[in-house]
Amino acid sequence: MSDQDKEYKITEEGSLGLLALGDVGVEKWREVRAKSEAERKAQKDNSKNSTATTDGEETNK
């Protein structure tokens, strides 16, 4: 069975199965993690910005 024939659902948490896939598994997992982290960071930044705006509004009140 070739790599293309298999489908693995990759979560940020990863799994033993992913580690067992070797370099390909580790690489994909890191990509997913990086993407999730980036998304979280963006979300956090957004939420910070939004809090700052709200705070500002409140201060302005």
Place this chain on the structure above:
Amino acid sequence: MGKKLTNKVLVIGWDAADWKVITPLIQQGKMPTLKKFMEEGTHGNIKTLDPPLSPMLWTSIATGMRADKHGITGFIEPTPDGQALRPVTTTSRKVKAIWNILNQEGYKSNVVGWWPSNPAEPINGVMVSNLFQGANKGMDEWDMPAGTVHPESKIEDMKKWRVHPHEISVSMVAPFIPKVIKDKEFRKEKRVASCVKILAHAASIHSASTNLMRTTEWDFMAVYHDAIDHFSHLAMKFHPPYRNFLKEEDYESYKGIVEAGYRFHDMMLERTLELIDDDTTVVLVSDHGFHSDHLRPIVIPKEPSGPAYEHSPYGIFVARGPGIRKGGVISGASVIDVTPTLLTLLGLPVGNDMEGKVLTACFDEPVEPEFIETWEKVDGKDGMHSSEFREDPWAAQEALQQLVDLGYIEAPGDDKMEQVEKSKRESLYYLARNYIDGKKFDEGIKLLKEIFDESKVIRYGKRLASAYLKTGQYRKCEKLIVELKEAQELRFEEYKKTRLEKDPNDPFANKDMEEPMYLEYIEGLMYLAMNKQEKALPILNKILEKVPHNFDVCSSIAQIHLARKNYDLAARHFIMALAIDEMSPIIHHGLGLSFLRQKKYDDAVDEFFRAIELNFYYPKAHYHLGEAFFHQGNHQESIEAFKVVVRLSPGTTKAHEWLEKIYRDHINDASKAEEHRNFIQKNIVGEIVVVSGLPRSGTSMMMQMLDNGGMPVMTDKLRQADDNNPKGYHEFDKVKRLHLDQSWVKDASGKAIKIVTPLLNYLPPNYRYKVIMMEREMSEIITSQQKMLGKSVRPDTLPMPLFTAFRKQQEKIDAWIESQPQVEILKVHYKDIIDDPISQAERINNFLGKELSIEEMASVVDPALYRNKSE
């Protein structure tokens, strides 16, 4: 160049993998890849070497040589400046590894994680060293030590395949320790952290190796995983079944670690096998096993390399792919056989200096291995570090010490130097054990004596006593045991005092902190070797109570009981021995015989079959199988078994007698019965009493005893009495040419004849033989021989090569006797006759079933002729 059976080879090393763990997992469907892999190839046990220390063993696997030749003698070595210690390095390896040989032959190799492989060697391919996966710092500052990767162009690429322990998530650890899912605090436990680290290491090696498999061209690849060994040291004590000294909570938390470790390796194997083509032969091997059952040590001795006590002597070997037999099982493999086997697979000659053999039984066609003197003298680009870069680290350390002594360089601190000295001694201890394991007794004894005299470390003394025992130096062994027992008692009292002062309930304040009962073990075997079974048995029984996992003790006790016709006890001890090594044909045969004599014929048949399966050329096992079938009423099967006996050992009297009886009384085939009767009448001339032993072991005295007691003896009196044998030699000149001419043997029928041990296996099989084997302290034999030859003998030295050669001869003859049903043996010790001639004469008379005159036999014994006594 020989025939090439394969074009590509992948070797996967699983440190400490053991069939005893794997087999139940396979049966439960938990290691499906390995199961399929085994079915498609050949598998079996692989025997480790002593000492079972991984860097030595993996180097032996990669070189086909033992540690004294390859130079890796432990875990650590001094740094080039002699100031400190460091893990062993490739530069200390004195010989070519298989990848160096292949380099010269134009092959491209990748090597990942092999122990030791740092600094990485400049091979044609990629080498990722054993320091690759270590992570002592956080992810942001995670450097890779110098020398980890060759070529340099691959450093950055390889770096990214390392998996840091911080990356390992809870869901990855959960299959090992499910408790981590719910219990956040528990995640901080030390064992959890260790598990995470081992898993990260395994993932790093696997990622690097799969990447190289996918992205590089290679002909040979070797990948080494240490994780099974580490998981096992971490948690084998919690592996089911539960043992009552464990805390239940701990058991519940950690009982799944070992199983999950093996299953993870099965998953990695699946991926690895996906990445190879049909052109690749794969060999999966471990360097030793790991006790996983009742043989698990409860206490790990507090000594350097103490954890190695958890290692078991047999690892795993599985091969699959081009050149390999499908569905095959092999036995008798050793870790030093791997490289010779791989070279043969690749059509290359094996070095005569390699100590392993070619495992031809795993090939799918008959192959005649080719040999060359040595690969070390074959010039060419071998991918090793240049010679000025390679050095013996201990020699370098000595040279450094000389510079220190001369005042050229500053001495390292006292503690450091002491540490280096201790480590050096420990390394010599491993080297000495390696010599003894390789039957190089002279070198081993010399080294052990040196380090024991210098340090008085009891462990060293025990190994020395064991070496004395193995070389038949019983007096020295006995004397040393007394010394060691006293020293051990003194040390234990001091140790107990210190421990109990700190904790009155300290469970470690016991005598078995080092190699439990090892001294008693040597003592027991020593008495056994001296034929003092009455002294040996209680000691061995006592050991067995405390250390139930010693194969030699179990099998020795079993053999004593078998000889004494205590069949039930014999069977019990054979079974215990089989629990340790189920691959021993001799033990299966012994157990079968115990069952046979207890009329448990079904069980007996099973055991004889097992013995034959493991060693088909075992006439005695076929013979007893025939006997067991007969008692079951399976006459046809019985006939077949006895026919094999006469085929393997033509003319075996007893087998022909059985065949005659069965054809006559049970098959009603008179002509066949007559055939065997005629054969016996024409060919089986009768019984011969053979007095054997090494020259100067007391064979002449035994002949005189028999002669005087009324036994007809066969002598020609050509050799006259002299100072060495004032009462005559009682020899028959033609015996010397027994290997060339056996025509005269018929004249010895019904008589006693003296035949030295090395000639015994030339005796024709168509007689019954009762062999009286004379034994004597080896040092006395050799001293006496040397004096007889007019050679000067110094009291403190003995020619060790002679020891080794005689020992080997004796082992060869013992194996021959064990396999021959028509040969019965009685071992008689020379000194026992001197001490108590009457009772020994009675023993001999009983064995022969004669009515010789005991008094007359005993009267020839003259203690004044007992010269050349050992100290």
